[in-house]
Amino acid sequence: MNNMEAPPGANLPPSRPNRGSRLLVQMAKRYDLYLMLLLPIAWYLIFHYGPLYGLQIAFKNFNPAKGIFGSEWVGFEHFTRFFDSYYFWRLLRNTLTINLISLLLAFPIPIMLALLVNEIRSKAYSKWLQNITYIPHFISVVVIVGILTVMLSVNGPLNMLIQTFGGDPVRFMESASWFKTIFIGSNIWQNMGWQSIIYIAALSGINPQLYEAAKIDGASRMRRIWHVSLPGIVPVIVILLILDVGQFMNIGFEKILLMQNNLNLEASDVISTFVYTTGILKGEYSYTAAIGLFNSVINLTLLLLVNRFARKTSETSLW
């Protein structure tokens, strides 16, 4: 988090005419820090920017034998095919709704949890609550989906309960209308504790004198949360929101794939799983590279918009 708030350049003195050489002098002075910076830069170049050259296959008919550069150009053919495809609107709708609902429901809950934990006076109890809520984070996705399948199967505990109260068993895992509820609900259950850690940390950084001052002024507990705690963590909230939007289109690929079946596909078919099943399993690399590119472009646009909005309204933004 640190380098976000204070980028390395911030400590440099104001620029002068012979800026280039001064920068070099500065760098030479702090060469050890810059050496450390080399490693992350190399990581990004090799693993994040390097592979970008392969993007060109989205505009080509990729043939592995000819290689990326040797394959023939086809222009926007793959994009047109995707936009004309029967699945285009469904994929877009599912991708957007799953992520939008996730963002609306799953984003505020860790904040509330953090505020709650912060207000608990008993240290032991608050630690206990924290541990209980963040342990599920460490369970692997495969196991989570396994648990869901068992718990929600027709003969599972939940359906037993429904039946004892006289209801008809529900096929939770095999129905399109339940998919989003189960997917998002279990995501919240699994991750809220973990995601609240950052907020709890931010809350503990708020100056205690502010609370005391508020108390003396006669602010109730709710007032103190509203006027002291929340404003104190707004910058963190905004940054995390932007980061969440940054992965907006790609959330939960593995989990969706594991939960997918032909009966809930109507609600569970999203761009990232479509890219996997069509691209990797059926070998349509160019077509799905085009879809992936489209996905990323939307994502980038969203990220830029939210960042701009945040900068204007709350003076906190990624850049």
Add this chain to the structure above:
Amino acid sequence: MKRKQWGRSAISLMIISGLILGGCSSGTGGKKDTAPEGAASNAVSKEGFPIVQEPIKLKMFTRIAPVNGPFKDMPVFQDYEKMSNVQVEFIEAPTDGFQEKKNLLFASNELPDVLYRSGLTPLEAVRYGAGGQLIPLEDLIRDYAPNLTRLMEEYPEIRAAITTPEGHIYAIPGIVTLGSARTDKKWINRAWLEKLKLQVPETTDELYDVLVAFRDQDPNGNGQKDEIPMTARVGLHIVTMMSGSFGLDQQFGYNINIVDDKVEIWMGSERNKEMLMYLNKLYKEKLLDPEVFSHTEAQYLAKQGSGKTGVFFDQTNNNFLPIADQYEGMAPPAGPHGDRMQSQASPVPRDPGAYAITSENKHPEASIRWIDYFYSDEGSTLLRFGREGEHYELKDGIPYYKEEYSTSETQPKITPYAGGGAPHLISEQVSSYINPPQVQDAQKKLDPFMPEIRYAAPMFDEKTAQEVNILRNDIDKYYEEQSTKFIAGALSFDKWEEFQSTLKKMKMDQLQQLYQDAYDKMKK
């Protein structure tokens, strides 16, 4: 936290482009000539063993089924290495995720020498063959594969099924001359029928009544309603098994009827609607296993052996041996229009794309010679039964597993054929285990209803193959999803017209025409 999210935001691009990173080296790697350099000093003998005088090494990429053990421990590969002087190193990929690994091998151009038990579809064979990653085998087969050549002469449909319009063969199939290894039998619980004093159903309506009786009358006598009247492999296997009763054939390995030289893709037809409605009725009334769209292969096999199932479908009785005497094979029931056909039946080249040689291979002649042995009865016996005396005994010249190797735990460990798809010959001679009298009887029930001719999936040229691929990716996905929903009742039959018109919009007519052209070409 932050880094992870950044990584994810580019994941779809990363997957695709990252995987292909290795592709840039193909300029040097892919240009190898098929002519082997080492051949001059280490000649490949045209017959007899060893295949080569000096030992050579081959890397084979293979699929390993959950029931198998490591290939290097199998007697066939241990003995054959000594016989042939060809040392094989197997790169084993489990059935789950095999398709993915196989595609990545090709996409990254990091190829093994040979693909063994690879299940390449005709489309894949053409795509990778035309791209130069698989080498054409037709000349090698002619010169170095006497057994295979003999089989191809005896069964001309083999050559037709594997030769591209340009005349190339890029992959060798598993060949099944034994009729009963090409069908899934319809097994019915005879013990239950007898207990409830019912006849073996002859029509789909009678089948319905029998299933209702299985469900309601507690045929296993434990006082609980735990019977599963009918089940099948996960997904639309049930459609494949029942379509023959509704006049729907499975030609070209696809949902195709051929009537008077006319190819018809029947997915949008009224007959299909009737069938789906019938299956929907079964599903709704819990006559068809509610888990038929979600259970795993292992669970399905366990159901076969549980004694709680009334009707199910499988090629052999191997998965329910301990209770096999409860079951018998039945004939396909006659449908509402009197259709009575076993539409599910594989062609003689049953397992397509089972063996292919890549452009990386320096010893293509030896590789062909190596596989050809398994297309003889002798080689197939070694592959399927292991060593005489140790794993099997001969009775009247027919090999039978010894007691300790004839259970569903031990048998798949000694042979790579268990789990399906291995490149070899399955003939009468080597089928004592998969074709015992009970299975033979079940096959006899099917025999009168077998289609006259069974066309394997056709080979298209590269351009057409690509076209078919694009069309089918959309159509198949749609068809499978909607059929599942029709059967499960998640979609009402009011939407049938929408289903038809969407299929039309996805250019099913064009796909039908492509198959028609392939058929016409074949007839000429």
